Amino acid sequence: QLQLQESGPGLVKPSDTLSLTCTVSGGSITNANYYWAWIRQPPGMGLEWIGNIDYSGTTYYNPSLKSRVTVSIDTSKNHFSLKLRSVTAADTAIYYCATWATSAGSLDSWGQGTLVSVSS
Amino acid sequence: DIQMTQSPSSVSASVGDRVTITCRASQGISSFLAWYQQKPGKAPKLLIYVASNLQSGVPSRFSGSGSGTDFTLTISSLQPEDFATYYCQQAGSFPLTFGGGTKVEI
Numbered sequence: 001q002l003q004l005q006e007s008g009p010g011l012v013k014p015s016d017t018l019s020l021t022c023t024v025s026g027g028s029i030t031n032a033n034y035y036w037a038w039i040r041q042p043p044g045m046g047l048e049w050i051g052n053i054d055y056s057g058t059t060y061y062n063p064s065l066k067s068r069v070t071v072s073i074d075t076s077k078n079h080f081s082l083k084l085r086s087v088t089a090a091d092t093a094i095y096y097c098a099t100w101a102t103s104a105g106s107l108d109s110w111g112q113g114t115l116v117s118v119s120s
Numbered sequence: 121d122i123q124m125t126q127s128p129s130s131v132s133a134s135v136g137d138r139v140t141i142t143c144r145a146s147q148g149i150s151s152f153l154a155w156y157q158q159k160p161g162k163a164p165k166l167l168i169y170v171a172s173n174l175q176s177g178v179p180s181r182f183s184g185s186g187s188g189t190d191f192t193l194t195i196s197s198l199q200p201e202d203f204a205t206y207y208c209q210q211a212g213s214f215p216l217t218f219g220g221g222t223k224v225e226i
Contacts, residue, residue: 037216047164047207049216062215063121096163105211106154106169113163 002027002034004097004111012091012118018084022097022111029078030055035100036080037107038071040093043115048093052100053080087118122146122210126219133224139195141206141222148188149212155184155193158221159204167206168193198224 008020022036029036038050051061053071061069065084073080084091094115098107123146133139143153151171156164166175168184171191181196195202203226208219 046221047209047218049218052214052216060214064215098163100216101169104154104169104173105152105216106166106175107156107164107209108166108169108175110163110165 002099002109004099004109006095006097006111006114008114008116010115010117012087012116013120014088014118015086018082018087018091018095018116018118020082020095020097020114020116021079022081023077023079025078029073029080030075033102034108035060035102036071036073037098037100038082039096039098039107040091041096041113042090042093050082050084050095054102089118092116092118121215122149122212122217124208124210124217124219126206126208126222128222129220130223130225132226133198134226135198135200137198139198139202139224141193141208141224143186143191143193143208143219145189145191145210145212147212149210151187152211153184153186153191154209154211155182156207156209157202157204158207164207195224 003025035052037052051071068085070083094113096113098110125144153171155168158164172184
């Protein structure tokens with residue numbers, strides 16, 4: 001069973017870059033059965049998909065965030081990362097990483113999530 | 121983008137009740153539909169994938185059905201641990217999109 005753990009600062013200043021890492025354990029990040037996903041959830045609100053990356057580095061982004069987002073993968077460290085530039089208060093959310101099953105399209109395993117607040 | 125409309129947004133129910141949640145896609149997604157359960161302070165948990173397949177370890181009182189644009193999640197006999205918020209998610213095309221959620225409460 002794959003396990004995922006998000007890490008990164010819990011507080012980011014407006015206009016700065018939000019940076020998070022998701023460390024994968026219990027399996028290899030080069031597993032072709034999965035893409036690696038980021039999802040976020042503003043406090044008290046619903047879920048928003050940010051983007052996916054596969055082991056080769058191919059990415060898929062939400063068009064609503066595409067101009068500000070970069071997702072990358074480091075197979076040597078078995079982790080993948082999220083960068084969101086020029087953040088505002090609207091980017092305050094719980095950020096989750098997850099596995100996306102390529103055959104079913106479902107988000108099978110999730111990290112516990114990390115709250116990132118944007119405030120000066 | 122494919123819009124996912126869930127209904128109802130909330131439902132009041134009792135232990136033992138049958139609960140049905142619906143999700144409608146703005147265009148056909150075949151059977152690429154998943155359902156998740158989220159409890160307060162926790163990450164979502166996958167319940168159903170490809171519309172009707174029960175994820176390993178999920179109780180059989182949960183079931184899913186539908187294809188195309190209309191989908192249903194049914195809890196056959198509500199248990200105390202089922203009080204939570206439920207989300208649908210389409211995987212017919214990128215960007216992945218979620219329904220707005222259904223809160224199941226007492």
